[in-house]
Amino acid sequence: MHETAGAWRRTAEGAGLLRTDGSVASTIFAEMTALAARTGAINLGQGFPDEDGPAEVLEAAREAIASGANQYAPGVGVPELREAICEHQRRFYGLRVDPDTEVIVTTGATEALAAALLALVDGPGDEVVVFEPYYDSYAACVALSGATLRTVPLRWPDFQPDLDELAAVVNDRTRIILVNDPHNPTGAVFERGVLDEIVRLAHAHDAIILTDEVYEHLTFDVPHTPIATLPGAAERTLSISSAGKTFRTTGWKVGWVTGPAELITAVLTVKQYLSYTSGSAFQPAVAVGLRLPDAFFAGIAADMKHKRDILGDGLRAAGFAVSEPRGSYFTVADAARLGVADAEAFCQGELAAAGVVGIPITAFTTPERRHEYATLVRFAACKRTDVLEAAAARLAALPR
Numbered sequence: 001m002h003e004t005a006g007a008w009r010r011t012a013e014g015a016g017l018l019r020t021d022g023s024v025a026s027t028i029f030a031e032m033t034a035l036a037a038r039t040g041a042i043n044l045g046q047g048f049p050d051e052d053g054p055a056e057v058l059e060a061a062r063e064a065i066a067s068g069a070n071q072y073a074p075g076v077g078v079p080e081l082r083e084a085i086c087e088h089q090r091r092f093y094g095l096r097v098d099p100d101t102e103v104i105v106t107t108g109a110t111e112a113l114a115a116a117l118l119a120l121v122d123g124p125g126d127e128v129v130v131f132e133p134y135y136d137s138y139a140a141c142v143a144l145s146g147a148t149l150r151t152v153p154l155r156w157p158d159f160q161p162d163l164d165e166l167a168a169v170v171n172d173r174t175r176i177i178l179v180n181d182p183h184n185p186t187g188a189v190f191e192r193g194v195l196d197e198i199v200r201l202a203h204a205h206d207a208i209i210l211t212d213e214v215y216e217h218l219t220f221d222v223p224h225t226p227i228a229t230l231p232g233a234a235e236r237t238l239s240i241s242s243a244g245k246t247f248r249t250t251g252w253k254v255g256w257v258t259g260p261a262e263l264i265t266a267v268l269t270v271k272q273y274l275s276y277t278s279g280s281a282f283q284p285a286v287a288v289g290l291r292l293p294d295a296f297f298a299g300i301a302a303d304m305k306h307k308r309d310i311l312g313d314g315l316r317a318a319g320f321a322v323s324e325p326r327g328s329y330f331t332v333a334d335a336a337r338l339g340v341a342d343a344e345a346f347c348q349g350e351l352a353a354a355g356v357v358g359i360p361i362t363a364f365t366t367p368e369r370r371h372e373y374a375t376l377v378r379f380a381a382c383k384r385t386d387v388l389e390a391a392a393a394r395l396a397a398l399p400r
Contacts, residue, residue, distance in 0.1 A: 077105025187325020314392025
């Protein structure tokens with residue numbers, strides 16, 4: 001085998017992209033969604049809504065298609081959306097962003113993350129620090145960049161990092177500190193002291209902060225604080241978000257990244273060779289969404305909080321211990337009280353047999369730490385209330 005191909009295979013296997021027999025490893029989301037389809041279970045595994053987004057946004061997409069917005073958009077994104085993103089950052093966070101030099105529209109947040117990592121990591125010798133458990137694409141993108149993945153554990157039940165452990169992991173080889181806040185899969189919202197320490201460490205070790213903030217408008221009783229708003233942070237922070245979670249349009253794959261012009265230019269050098277551009281008719285529609293009144297954004301957070309409570313109450317009634325999330329779509333529950341020692345086997349066995357699909361938290365961890373999360377399951381609350389109530393009734397039938 002050619003050495004380049006051999007190196008790719010070793011890297012891909014180590015990141016879980018390939019099985020040892022050379023076949024492509026499917027994501028946990030694909031596996032559990034297929035399980036739900038096969039068994040007729042309620043899918044609380046994959047985090048996609050089962051309701052459409054706001055009518056104004058959907059109608060704006062139809063109008064854009066009808067008016068001919070069906071060819072390539074500019075590689076950096078249509079001006080209307082770039083301007084709306086900058087207005088959004090100023091309106092909600094007081095951040096001033098130049099629409100011409102400090103924002104790129106991407107094919108979802110995942111492309112923004114991939115392009116940033118590929119652009120800013122110099123390869124072997126660099127390290128990327130993430131908080132564990134982590135969204136599964138992080139490890140894959142870090143592997144593709146050639147960097148070493150370093151993790152800081154988030155532990156049950158509050159999933160806040162220990163600051164001494166964080167300081168011990170970040171070092172002069174750290175190129176990027178990747179922050180997901182609000183956090184998937186745990187639902188944690190990082191405390192201000194955590195954010196301050198991330199900024200301090202980034203300065204001390206000349207690291208870039210890369211933030212994944214796709215759940216920014218889905219926090220419960222606590223505000224979302226972008227790291228870029230903290231003193232000394234904006235100059236070294238790239239902030240990523242997307243339309244999918246806020247506007248219930250996950251299939252549109254419209255995301256964006258904002259930050260200093262020098263870093264944005266570096267990201268664009270890679271992004272232009274990935275998708276180049278996408279979602280020409282969806283981009284002006286997302287601009288409409290970002291300009292909706294404050295009542296809309298308050299309403300989606302209140303609605304998700306209500307759904308969180310329905311799901312949490314159902315899980316507790318079924319015998320689970322529950323970590324109450326402060327943001328995102330997700331609730332993490334501990335099945336140990338049900339006599340479960342292996343959440344993966346439980347999700348594929350008794351839980352699916354009861355008619356509900358969740359995802360074991362071990363799918364979001366490194367092999368070395370899986371034992372710390374062995375009994376934890378992530379459930380998604382981003383479903384209709386009647387679906388969540390039906391799921392709660394099914395969960396009540398689990399043996400204890």
